[in-house]
Amino acid sequence: MNPLTRGEGPWQRSWRRFQAQRSARWALGLLGLIVALCLLVPALSPHDYATPSWTHIFRRPSWRDGAWFGTDGLGRDLLVRVMWGCRISLLVGIAASLVSVLIGVAWGTAAGYIGGRTDGLLMRTVDVLYSVPFIPLVIVLEVLFGRNFLLVFVAIGAVSWLDIARIVRGQTMAIRSHSYIEAALALGLRTPAVIWRHVIPNLLGLVIVYATLTVPSVILFEALLSFLGLGVQAPLASLGSLVADGANEMQANPYLLVIPAAFLATIILCLNYLGDALRDALDPRHD
Amino acid sequence: MRCATRSIPAMTEAGPALLEVRGLSVSYRGPRGPVHAVRELDLDLEEHGCLGIVGESGSGKTQLLLALLGLCGPAALLSGSVRYRGEELLGATPARLAALRGRRIAMVFQEPQSALNPYLSIAQQLSEGARHHLKLSRRAALSRAAELLELVQISAPLARLRQYPHELSGGMRQRVTIAMALMCEPEILLLDEPTTALDVTIQAQVLEVLSSIRGSTGVAAIFVSHDFGALAAMAERLTVMYAGRAVEAGAIEQLYTAPLHPYTSGLLRSLPRLDLPLPERLAAIPGQPPDLAELPPGCAFAPRCPLVHSACQARPALLRRQPDQQVACHCALPAPRIAEAWS
Numbered sequence: 001m002n003p004l005t006r007g008e009g010p011w012q013r014s015w016r017r018f019q020a021q022r023s024a025r026w027a028l029g030l031l032g033l034i035v036a037l038c039l040l041v042p043a044l045s046p047h048d049y050a051t052p053s054w055t056h057i058f059r060r061p062s063w064r065d066g067a068w069f070g071t072d073g074l075g076r077d078l079l080v081r082v083m084w085g086c087r088i089s090l091l092v093g094i095a096a097s098l099v100s101v102l103i104g105v106a107w108g109t110a111a112g113y114i115g116g117r118t119d120g121l122l123m124r125t126v127d128v129l130y131s132v133p134f135i136p137l138v139i140v141l142e143v144l145f146g147r148n149f150l151l152v153f154v155a156i157g158a159v160s161w162l163d164i165a166r167i168v169r170g171q172t173m174a175i176r177s178h179s180y181i182e183a184a185l186a187l188g189l190r191t192p193a194v195i196w197r198h199v200i201p202n203l204l205g206l207v208i209v210y211a212t213l214t215v216p217s218v219i220l221f222e223a224l225l226s227f228l229g230l231g232v233q234a235p236l237a238s239l240g241s242l243v244a245d246g247a248n249e250m251q252a253n254p255y256l257l258v259i260p261a262a263f264l265a266t267i268i269l270c271l272n273y274l275g276d277a278l279r280d281a282l283d284p285r286h287d
Numbered sequence: 288m289r290c291a292t293r294s295i296p297a298m299t300e301a302g303p304a305l306l307e308v309r310g311l312s313v314s315y316r317g318p319r320g321p322v323h324a325v326r327e328l329d330l331d332l333e334e335h336g337c338l339g340i341v342g343e344s345g346s347g348k349t350q351l352l353l354a355l356l357g358l359c360g361p362a363a364l365l366s367g368s369v370r371y372r373g374e375e376l377l378g379a380t381p382a383r384l385a386a387l388r389g390r391r392i393a394m395v396f397q398e399p400q401s402a403l404n405p406y407l408s409i410a411q412q413l414s415e416g417a418r419h420h421l422k423l424s425r426r427a428a429l430s431r432a433a434e435l436l437e438l439v440q441i442s443a444p445l446a447r448l449r450q451y452p453h454e455l456s457g458g459m460r461q462r463v464t465i466a467m468a469l470m471c472e473p474e475i476l477l478l479d480e481p482t483t484a485l486d487v488t489i490q491a492q493v494l495e496v497l498s499s500i501r502g503s504t505g506v507a508a509i510f511v512s513h514d515f516g517a518l519a520a521m522a523e524r525l526t527v528m529y530a531g532r533a534v535e536a537g538a539i540e541q542l543y544t545a546p547l548h549p550y551t552s553g554l555l556r557s558l559p560r561l562d563l564p565l566p567e568r569l570a571a572i573p574g575q576p577p578d579l580a581e582l583p584p585g586c587a588f589a590p591r592c593p594l595v596h597s598a599c600q601a602r603p604a605l606l607r608r609q610p611d612q613q614v615a616c617h618c619a620l621p622a623p624r625i626a627e628a629w630s
Binding site: 009010116182183202 | 353356358361362381385386387388389390393394396397398401402403404405406407408415416419420451453454464467468477
């Protein structure tokens with residue numbers, strides 16, 4: 001192709017490099033499949049996640065019964081419950097990561113761009129929040145506000161932004177030293193416009209990578225909370241609470257532990273691979 | 288080398304000067320006391336004129352340009368006066384300064400590598416200022432951008448507009464930044480070593496573009512460089528800076544043929560001459576540029592000066608020694624004697 005007419009921007013280039021990686025295609029495909037399944041299966045299945053069935057307790061996974069993943073101790077279809085678990089876990093992971101990206105980017109750009117005393121104040125706040133023991137805090141919050149699903153989002157999001165804020169601050173300081181920032185100011189743009197048009201786009205690659213790697217850590221954290229009984233309220237299930245339920249039955253009915261754990265592990269693995277592939281694809285040093 | 292743009296007649300209006308700098312000082316608080324980047328500098332830029340500023344790295348040239356735009360940052364302490372058409376810019380409101388930047392006074396930066404945002408297409412970067420200041424529509428801004436790319440002699444401007452900075456060569460990027468500065472038809476162009484980061488042949492192209500632009504648009508310019516050849520091609524008047532102060536100023540021919548400050552004389556002597564056989568060693572000014580945080584009380588150049596004597600303990604004032612030449616030096620010797628002192 002004539003290089004004059006191509007005009008391949010940094011985003012197109014990153015996308016091309018992303019697609020060139022086999023692990024990235026696999027991770028994205030598998031993740032897409034899981035997302036499709038967890039959207040479709042609960043809608044198509046005759047079973048729901050909540051209704052107990054006293055005649056179908058502890059059915060082993062089999063094709064003929066129609067209970068492909070078997071049933072649990074209350075006779076609920078494990079396939080539907082696992083798919084609901086995936087939904088909840090992914091939802092928590094994505095929503096909490098979004099919250100943390102929004103707070104982290106705003107906080108980090110402000111600190112890195114303004115610098116000086118503001119920077120000191122903002123980053124010391126982050127240091128203080130880092131030192132708050134998190135699990136006791138969530139327990140206290142749940143005691144105060146009751147077992148609220150939304151609280152899990154907010155609590156996780158409110159803490160995982162700390163890393164992003166630190167990384168974004170450092171990167172903003174690096175970007176600020178480039179002369180295109182000075183050039184934009186010399187062009188008469190005001191600070192908010194400079195941040196929006198020139199700082200944020202240059203941060204985005206890093207933030208995307210970091211957010212992709214935050215999703216699995218949030219999912220694992222939610223699994224931990226659910227495993228401790230602090231997560232989603234029964235009968236709703238997340239992968240963490242399913243693993244916790246399964247762990248109680250693991251001697252008699254190991255499939256109750258293995259299946260949700262396998263889904264949890266697959267999702268985490270795919271997201272980690274995706275994050276790595278994005279990091280490679282968005283790395284400016286690959287030019 | 289002399290540029291064709293000098294044929295533009297200087298406007299003889301009685302109104303205030305285009306840009307008048309009086310006693311401008313820029314300093315920063317450092318760990319060992321204040322660092323004076325620019326000290327008590329006077330500059331006058333006429334309508335359509337081109338003022339050259341020459342000096343070593345760290346002599347305050349870039350800080351001076353940033354100070355003119357009010358871009359020195361909150362850590363800088365500025366004093367003196369910068370008047371644009373009589374309007375004081377030091378202490379002007381941020382909104383007023385932002386309205387002038389890019390619109391009336393535009394700047395071209397030294398490094399074309401980092402002066403363009405890698406995530407925006409050339410079209411986006413070029414149209415940004417025009418859409419902001421002139422409220423042009425997207426389409427109008429694009430056609431103006433294409434026009435300017437043509438003006439800076441970039442071929443196939445429409446195709447270039449769709450490209451991104453990494454797809455352009457260094458010289459082309461620098462011409463794009465020049466086009467960017469010219470988008471809103473500014474009256475003053477601040478050029479911060481626009482050719483320093485480029486290959487020699489590309490430098491010549493960029494200089495050619497710059498002087499043809501000055502010819503066609505009549506934009507006045509302050510051209511900062513440490514390249515005497517580039518300055519000779521562009522500037523009419525020259526100010527030589529050393530350690531943040533002007534040590535010599537005047538008409539460029541005067542300074543080139545009869546420099547009256549030992550520093551100017553030394554700088555000119557250190558240029559390799561193409562018309563003479565190459566010496567075994569290139570001439571250089573011995574010593575290091577001074578530390579701006581610990582300047583000697585007297586003449587800052589004294590420690591490196593071949594003509595240093597007891598009077599240099601006191602700081603020399605910038606005095607008129609020829610009709611069009613001001614010098615800050617105690618020695619008061621004619622130019623050939625100063626040149627002799629170097630050899």
